[in-house]
Amino acid sequence: SIVSPLLRTGYHFQPPMNWINDPNGPLYYKGWYHLFYQYNPKGAVWGNIIWAHSVSRDLINWIALEPAITPSIPTDKYGVWSGSTTLLHDGTPAILYTGIGRPDTNYQIQNIALPKNASDPLLREWTKPDYNPIAVPVAGINATQFRDPTTAWFAGGRWRMLVGGLRPGTLRGEAILYRSRDFKRWVRAKHPLHSALTGMWECPDFYPVAKAGAERGLDTSAYGAGVAKHVLKNSLDLTRYDYYTVGTYDNTAERYVPDNPTGDVYRRLQYDYGNFYASKTFFDPVKQRRILLGWANESDSVAHDKAKGWAGIQAIPRKIWLDPSGKQLVQWPIEELEKLRGKPVNVGDKVVMPGQHFEVTGLHSYQSDVEVSFEVSSLDKAEPFDPAYANDAQKLCGMKGADVKGGVGPFGLWVLASADLAEKTAVFFRVFKDGYGGKPVVLMCSDPSKSSLTPDLYKPTFAGFVDTDISSGKISLRSLIDRSVVESFGAGGKTCILSRVYPSMALGKDAHLHVFNNGATDIKVSRLTAWEMKKPLMNGA
Ligand code: DQQ
Known part of the structure; x- marks a missing residue:
């Protein structure tokens, strides 16, 4: 091919x-x-x-x-x-x-x-x-x-x-x-x-x-x-x-x-x-x-x-x-990366209801930097945490991918998405209740299972727990999107996931960016800022 x-x-x-x-x-x-x-x-x-x-x-x-x-x-x-x-x-x-x-x-x-x-x-x-x-x-x-x-x-x-x-x-x-x-x-x-x-x-x-x-x-x-x-x-x-x-x-x-x-x-x-x-x-x-x-x-x-x-x-x-x-x-x-940012695109105070998603428009997101602050309206519907997965975030996320409906989440970004959404990489959170000490557990995932229609690609689901206090409902996500890489930072950099993906349609200007919510609880995007990123000097290429 x-x-x-x-x-x-x-x-x-x-x-x-x-x-x-x-x-x-x-x-x-x-x-x-x-x-x-x-x-x-x-x-x-x-x-x-x-x-x-x-x-x-x-x-x-x-x-x-x-x-x-x-x-x-x-x-x-x-x-x-x-x-x-x-x-x-x-x-x-x-x-x-x-x-x-x-x-x-x-x-x-x-x-x-x-x-x-x-x-x-x-x-x-x-x-x-x-x-x-x-x-x-x-x-x-x-x-x-x-x-x-x-x-x-x-x-x-x-x-x-x-x-x-x-x-x-x-x-x-x-x-x-x-x-x-x-x-x-x-x-x-x-x-x-x-x-x-x-x-x-x-x-x-x-x-x-x-x-x-x-x-x-x-x-x-x-x-x-x-x-x-x-x-x-x-x-x-x-x-x-x-x-x-x-x-x-x-x-x-x-x-x-x-x-x-x-x-x-x-x-x-x-x-x-x-x-x-x-x-x-x-x-x-x-x-x-x-x-x-x-x-x-x-x-x-x-x-x-x-x-x-x-x-x-x-x-x-x-x-x-x-x-x-x-x-x-x-x-x-490192802060020097921000020199590559173009004009910011802002979204504020937008509620994403269960099963809904919206597109962030006004930029080419295939080479971008996206920062989002989410606010979860309530933790009441969070799914119970199964301690069998306490040491295996990756397995948990493999079972509960971006399309598996939940209580609080999955919510997050679809990046490098094709116009028809047949291709998309999901970077998201899912919140469980009754973890250690009765505290909620936050799972962060990067799910590439739908990232490409190209056959025979290696598409590992990656995941980690986020040791953050979500009782206020607040959590942030930053994703550095760069054509075949999505490098994400959860909760201000407490949990990081870099993922390589190879879309066949969501390439260049045909790549789209969405916020999604597949949970049963409203999620508010209190603020989202996205920047197209310029190309730096890169070893003469
Ligand atoms: N790569 C390994 C090292 C080794 C090097 C780790 C060889 O252990 O020195 O990726 O290319």
Whole structure:
């Protein structure tokens, strides 16, 4: 079948062509934001991976540079995989990354690269010092599950960093801890920083956060006064989601203890409940914030990826901080994104009765940013919550999709909808009563089951619970719509879902936007604002 060029995203990060995956080593340096990423220069499938490199003044407009790291030494000859950047004491950035050292086995080794010329703000050339490698898979380490070094932090006279791993012969994923005095010679600690029976931990990330509700970010080495908690994230190879815990880090004992001891296995927190993986944060010293970047793979077939000539995008950079509850993080698209907004279209004080919907007109919504504030008139008709689904939002939403009538909700947006509504992606809430402690439970879903008439697409339903107090009836939703991606933020960024969809009719100017209510209770749109989004500089494409 023919793959429409209108499915190529407009303001989400991507190179002009070919395959991309994990964001690598993001940092701010001498006036520029740098993003490296896993890239196949030869095609739209994973393989031949190198570190491609782009720079930006605002994390929205991107300029592509020459690749930063390519295979060249014995310890990275067969692949340069994911890693991170650390600013050394003299301000020089250092890249730690995983190299593949043997042709046939994915034998993994940690390496370091340094700028050839640290006075170049664009950091165009990188060298690999001769003291490479810095960490090899000795006994006790699974050599093929040992990768993705973190940004290092400095504590008590030593640098520390984590490498993701899987304990040999077990299902125990771990964050293997290393220390170094000089950033050259690294010694493995006896104990991993943390571990759990979850399978391999890819792309760990570890950082401090300021007090609950404070939006400012902290340098990765911050410790003590001003640090409320630490966050540990890992990307689970088995489920392909990014999970995190909030907890306490003791840098003398070299231990991290999650606040919720079962948080690794039950009611696990995810950065995003959709298509978002191998993410990484960095501290932005300019705006004193921590920024999260994550990879969104295609949900399209490999044949389509090849026909399109590209696969993979990066999510919109998100500011990330500790929620006022202290129990979870909150994320919000960086404010620079708002520069792309065109003229706003406003709807206010509009009631949507049970079974009704209305179209938001006056803009082309295929490349847009939509913010809505809903008000639920009453929670009386909310369906009872079945505790069997307490740990399985996705299953619940799979059963109770956008077309399944409910009590309070489903209500929300139909985005990328065709004129006849045969195609539409639903992003919505559904409220249940009698959850934990008798409180209502809010479910947020992204339901792509009707997103396209194209056959054989992978159309996973994504869902997460929203830990918000809905007793006032109020809840908000923001969706970044960009041709084949819908990136949504529920309740001010408490729950996020990125979804890839491939409409066959709801393309370009034929895509429509609606508000719908399939519940039995009136829903008021107290305010909706929608903006068409301009196209930024995107790596020359
Ligand atoms: N992708 C990289 C690995 C990492 C995985 C290889 C996560 O380093 O573990 O491209 O998507």
